[in-house]
Amino acid sequence: MKSGLLVALAGATAAVTSVAAAHVRRETIKGDGYLSIPVDEIKPDLSHLSTRDAIDVIIVNRQYYYSLGIDIGTPSQKITVLLDTGSSELWVNPDCSTAPSASQARACSSAGQYIPRNSRTPPIGPFDSRKLNYGDSSQPDTLTSAEIAYYTDTISFSGSGKITNQTFGVVTKSTGISTGILGLAPDLKSGYSAGKPYSLVINSLQEQGVINSRVFALDLRHAGSDSGALIFGGLDKGKYIGRLEQVPMSTGARGEPRLAVTLSSVGMISPKGDAKTYNLADADKNVMLDSGTTLSRLHASLANQILGDLKATSAEGGYWVADCALRTPPLTNGGSDAYITFQFGRKTIRIPLSDFILDMGPKSGQCYVGLVITTDQQILGDSVLRAGYFVFDWDNQAIHIAQAANCGRDAIVAIGKGKDAVPSSAVGLCDGPSGYSDDDPTVSQLPKVSTTEVMNPATTAILRGPGAGNGQTFSISFTMPSYGTVKSSATASSAAATSAATQETTKTLTPSSQTTSPHDTSQDPASTSTAGSNDSHSGAVSWRTESRDLCLVLGSAMTLAALLWNV
Known part of the structure; x- marks a missing residue:
C-alpha cells in the first residue's frame, strides 16, 4: 500500500x-x-x-x-x-x-x-x-x-x-x-x-x-497457502529455488524513496511451454513491490498486452474478467502450467495463472485478472509477489530475488553487516526451475556456443564421488571428442565458445549437494524468448550431435559412477 x-x-x-x-x-x-x-x-x-x-x-x-x-x-x-x-x-x-x-x-x-x-x-x-x-x-x-x-x-x-x-x-x-x-x-x-x-x-x-x-525477507506463499513469514535480519533457504539475484533499489516514479526495482522483461509462458516476451517501454520498467496491494497495477501499454493474451474483457470499475479455466490449464499431452513472467536482472519469476487470476467464488462463474491499469505508479502487488522470495536490504539499497517454493523445512540464515551482508552462498534448497540458468541442473550449465557446426578440441571430464566407506573416494577421468552442434536461445561469440569447449570440466558429486556451474555473465535466455519457442525459463537448451560417441562415453561414465557410488 x-x-x-x-x-x-x-x-x-x-x-x-x-x-x-x-x-x-x-x-x-x-x-x-x-x-x-x-x-x-x-x-x-x-x-x-x-x-x-x-x-x-x-x-x-x-x-x-x-x-x-x-x-x-x-x-x-x-x-x-x-x-x-x-x-x-x-x-x-x-x-x-x-x-x-x-x-x-x-x-x-x-x-x-x-x-x-x-x-x-x-x-x-x-x-x-x-x-x-x-x-x-x-x-x-x-x-x-x-x-x-x-x-x-x-x-x-x-x-x-x-x-x-x-x-x-x-x-x-x-x-x-x-x-x-x-x-x-x-x-x-x-x-x-x-x-x-x-x-x-x-x-x-x-x-x-x-x-x-536493516534487512528483511518476505515470503507470502502462493494462493493455495494460508501462511508465510517475515524474517527481520535473516532469510530462509528452505523457501526458494536457486540463487538470489541482487538488483538495486530504484526510486518511485516521482523520484521518492520506494522499495522499487527496474524490470528487465515481462512475458508469458503458455500451457504448451511456449514463451513470449512483451514490448517493454522505458516508462513501464519502474515497479514498486507492495505487499499491501492485492492487485498489480501496470500502465496500459504493458497491461494491455497481458490482458490481450488472457482474452480478458473489461468489467465495471476498471477490473478485467478472464476465463476461470485459465487457472487450471491442461497438463496432458506434454502441457504444463501457464505463467506470467517478470524478469529482474537475470532472474525470471514465474507467476502461475492460478495465482494471477482470482476466483470469485462458486456462484460467480467468472474470474478476475490480478491486474488493473493505472496512470500512476506501477505496482507489483500480491498477485505477483506470492510467486517470489524477496530480501529487502535497506543498508545497501538492494533487493535480492528468487522463485518462491517450500522445501518443507526451515533453513534460516542470519544476515550480517556490510556491503555483502546478504550472502551469495545462500542458495535455495528447493528443487524446480529457478528462472536463472546457472541454478538449474540442466544442459544450460554447459557452455553456450553458436549454432554453427564446429569440430571442437578434445575435452577432459573428471567425475569424483564417495567410495565404499572409510573416507574413500572414486575418480573417473576420460577424454572425448566434442564434435557437434549446440542450439541455444542465447548465442555466445565463437571465440568464447572455443574457449569454453577446451576447458577442463570437474564435477564433485555428494549425496546431499548439487553442483552448479560458475556464475553465468551471459544474457539469460529468458530475456530473448519469443512466441513459439520452448520454455526457456528453465534455462534448457537443445543439443544435436553428428556422432553417438559423445553420448556413449558419457553414458558409460555415468553408469560406472553410479555403480561405484552405491558400492
Whole structure:
C-alpha cells in the first residue's frame, strides 16, 4: 500500500475477516541476529456473493491481505496489523465505525485495540500528528486516509524481538480503513536515514541489537497457502529455488524513496511451454513491490498486452474478467502450467495463472485478472509477489530475488553487516526451475556456443564421488571428442565458445549437494524468448550431435559412477 503526505498513490488497505483469522498466531522464532514472524493470508468467504459484490469485497472493501501480530505495551496488548512494503508507518486503532461494511466493522474490533492507559511501560504521548493518505489517484474508490497521533511504548512480536521506546501512530480519525498497518518502506521524505523522521521499526530492531543490519525477507506463499513469514535480519533457504539475484533499489516514479526495482522483461509462458516476451517501454520498467496491494497495477501499454493474451474483457470499475479455466490449464499431452513472467536482472519469476487470476467464488462463474491499469505508479502487488522470495536490504539499497517454493523445512540464515551482508552462498534448497540458468541442473550449465557446426578440441571430464566407506573416494577421468552442434536461445561469440569447449570440466558429486556451474555473465535466455519457442525459463537448451560417441562415453561414465557410488 502506497502512502503519501501530499499525493495519494496506489494501493489498498484491508480488514480482518473473522475473529478466528485475526487471532490465529503461530510461533515467532528468535534466533541469533534474526526474528522470524508468521504472516497469515486473510481472505473472505465469497460463496454467498455475486461476481460484482465479490470483486468489491476484495478490492474496494479490501478484505484480502497479509497480516501479522504485534504486542504493544506492558502487559502486552495483542493487535493484528497489515504487512505493507508500500508505506513506512506503524499505526493502530482504525476507526471501526467508518469500516466499509458491517462485517468489516466487526472484524476491525476483533483485530485488537491499543489503550495507552492500560500500559505500565509507561507510554509517552500523544505528541505530534500526521495525516496519511492511501490509494491510487487514478482509481478514486481506493482512496482512504488515517490521521494519527504519535506515542512511544514497548513493542514485540508474539513476545519476541522486543524493542523499547518505539514510536508509532494511534488513529484519531480514519476513513475506510479497517486494520492497522506495519509499514516496512522508507519514509517518503527522509528515505533510509536511521533516525528520520524518527526511528522506524526496522531501524529500532537493528539499533537495539535484535538484528545485525536493516534487512528483511518476505515470503507470502502462493494462493493455495494460508501462511508465510517475515524474517527481520535473516532469510530462509528452505523457501526458494536457486540463487538470489541482487538488483538495486530504484526510486518511485516521482523520484521518492520506494522499495522499487527496474524490470528487465515481462512475458508469458503458455500451457504448451511456449514463451513470449512483451514490448517493454522505458516508462513501464519502474515497479514498486507492495505487499499491501492485492492487485498489480501496470500502465496500459504493458497491461494491455497481458490482458490481450488472457482474452480478458473489461468489467465495471476498471477490473478485467478472464476465463476461470485459465487457472487450471491442461497438463496432458506434454502441457504444463501457464505463467506470467517478470524478469529482474537475470532472474525470471514465474507467476502461475492460478495465482494471477482470482476466483470469485462458486456462484460467480467468472474470474478476475490480478491486474488493473493505472496512470500512476506501477505496482507489483500480491498477485505477483506470492510467486517470489524477496530480501529487502535497506543498508545497501538492494533487493535480492528468487522463485518462491517450500522445501518443507526451515533453513534460516542470519544476515550480517556490510556491503555483502546478504550472502551469495545462500542458495535455495528447493528443487524446480529457478528462472536463472546457472541454478538449474540442466544442459544450460554447459557452455553456450553458436549454432554453427564446429569440430571442437578434445575435452577432459573428471567425475569424483564417495567410495565404499572409510573416507574413500572414486575418480573417473576420460577424454572425448566434442564434435557437434549446440542450439541455444542465447548465442555466445565463437571465440568464447572455443574457449569454453577446451576447458577442463570437474564435477564433485555428494549425496546431499548439487553442483552448479560458475556464475553465468551471459544474457539469460529468458530475456530473448519469443512466441513459439520452448520454455526457456528453465534455462534448457537443445543439443544435436553428428556422432553417438559423445553420448556413449558419457553414458558409460555415468553408469560406472553410479555403480561405484552405491558400492
